[in-house]
Amino acid sequence: MKAAVYYENGGPDVFRYEDVPDPQVHPKGIVIRVEAVSIEGGDTLNRFRGALVTKPHIVGYQAAGEVMEVGEEVTNLKVGDKVVTTGAHGSHAELRAVAARTAWKIPDGMNILEASAIPVPFGTAHDCLFEFGRMQKGEIVLVQAGASGVGVAAIQLAARAGASMVLATASSDERLDKLKAYGLTHGINYARDDVAAEVARLTDKHMADVIVDSVGGPTLQTSILSLAYRGRVSMVGAAGREPMKVDVGSMMGGNRSLSGVFLGAEIATDRVHDNIQQLIQDVADGQLKVLIDRTFPLKDAAAAHRYIESRQAVGRVLLIP
Ligand SMILES: NC(=O)c1ccc[n+]([C@@H]2O[C@H](COP(=O)([O-])OP(=O)(O)OC[C@H]3O[C@@H](n4cnc5c(N)ncnc54)[C@H](OP(=O)(O)O)[C@@H]3O)[C@@H](O)[C@H]2O)c1
Structure with a gap:
């Protein structure tokens, strides 16, 4: 071959x-x-x-x-x-x-x-939001690298689950504009704006309840700084290719948490296998894109x-x- x-x-x-x-x-x-x-x-x-x-x-x-x-x-x-x-x-x-x-x-x-x-991006985004991020209806979600494969899936799944606001970051306004059709409420151009300050402005200082971060490195620090009280970050990737050195000093006082997520460790379980089969069906039925x-x-x-x-x-x- x-x-x-x-x-x-x-x-x-x-x-x-x-x-x-x-x-x-x-x-x-x-x-x-x-x-x-x-x-x-x-x-x-x-x-x-x-x-x-x-x-x-x-x-x-x-x-x-x-x-x-x-x-x-x-x-x-x-x-x-x-x-x-x-x-x-x-x-x-x-x-x-x-x-x-x-x-x-x-x-x-x-x-x-x-x-x-479908399987890896949608299965990963689902676990980041629900299995490890424990997202509830009405919460505010921030998706780092919203234009990525994992990002587009996470935006849709958060919107479908009733997030009160779905925020996402990307390196340009053009990339963010394309995400509006998938459930994005507000985009944050991280090349121009300070992410945590924008999250504070857009949420009236509530900040984000659940964050999906597939970039890591300095971006993971902006995720930690963008967390609401009891907020959860699902740390799921290293697309930024930079060392994961972060200051977690703000986590304890706010009862915040940081979870590592690795789909590969659970992809062969019945839980994940069945979930991915359902996500495939959801796309076939037109519920997800x-x-x-x-x-x-x-x-x-x-x-x-x-x-x-x-x-x-x-x-x-x-x-x-
Ligand atoms: N742990 C797991 O189970 C799991 C599962 C799936 C994926 N992942 C990981 O999650 C990450 C994203 O996966 P994906 O499939 O969503 O990726 P992708 O579709 O290729 O997108 C990656 C995004 O990262 C952003 N980015 C930021 N810094 C970058 C850099 N230095 N070089 C390239 N892109 C950069 C880019 O968006 P902007 O230009 O807008 O910043 C890009 O769109 C990867 O690291 C992957 O290994 C992990």
Whole structure:
């Protein structure tokens, strides 16, 4: 099969488009013919500094396609099913082998490009808001990096759950404008404005009850400073690529909390698996929307990663084999 591979970490130019051996099916797994690769925030980070567990390495968490082979112990999937899959690596390829446990059936008639972009961003945003953020109807939510994959999902899920205000940050007004259609109440352009001061102004000093922070580093500090009394930050990523050195001095007096969130640790549990299947159904039913920015051919993986890192993408960028 063809795959976008690399032999060393680095910028998007490390990608090569090469022939590699086809993946083998595991007794508890499946092999799919990939129809759409959703480039996740973790894929660009892994390309930059993640472990090369194979050489050449095929990066990538998430892809959708058609089941070609089924392991002998798998009973819930069959050849010909359309599925969206996640795994530690291997999405940037024509074929991919994954555990059946991290595959979800795509409802009949659903757009496979949209389905390809659901499990990790929507599952993560849901856990940040509800499982770890304990969000309640009427609360104020702040989503850092609102134009990201996790961000667009979090804005919609918070609005749907009855947040009284959904705030989000981004690096430009143009990026924030595109989020209005997804439930954003007010955008904060962090390149121009002080985030905590804007949260104070927009909330009449209440501040944010729940914050989803997938950027980390200095941004995590602005999250901590933007918390309401009893506010909760779900710290879920390091998109900013900077050290996580923060001052937590303001947490104790305000009964505030900071939770780390890692979907990968629970993605194979019944709780998360069933939740993601429901989120896929919600998109199929039109209750939630997937924002696809643009697509690239798989052979142009370098250009796609470069485009994402230029900070122009709002929502997801896909690769099509
Ligand atoms: N822990 C988990 O379970 C989990 C699950 C999913 C994702 N994640 C992590 O969450 C983060 C976001 O994932 P995603 O899929 O939402 O990412 P994404 O769609 O690629 O978006 C990342 C966003 O981060 C912002 N950003 C801030 N500083 C940046 C920098 N130095 N370089 C690039 N972007 C920067 C950009 O928005 P602006 O330009 O508007 O700032 C960009 O839109 C990643 O670190 C990912 O690994 C973790």
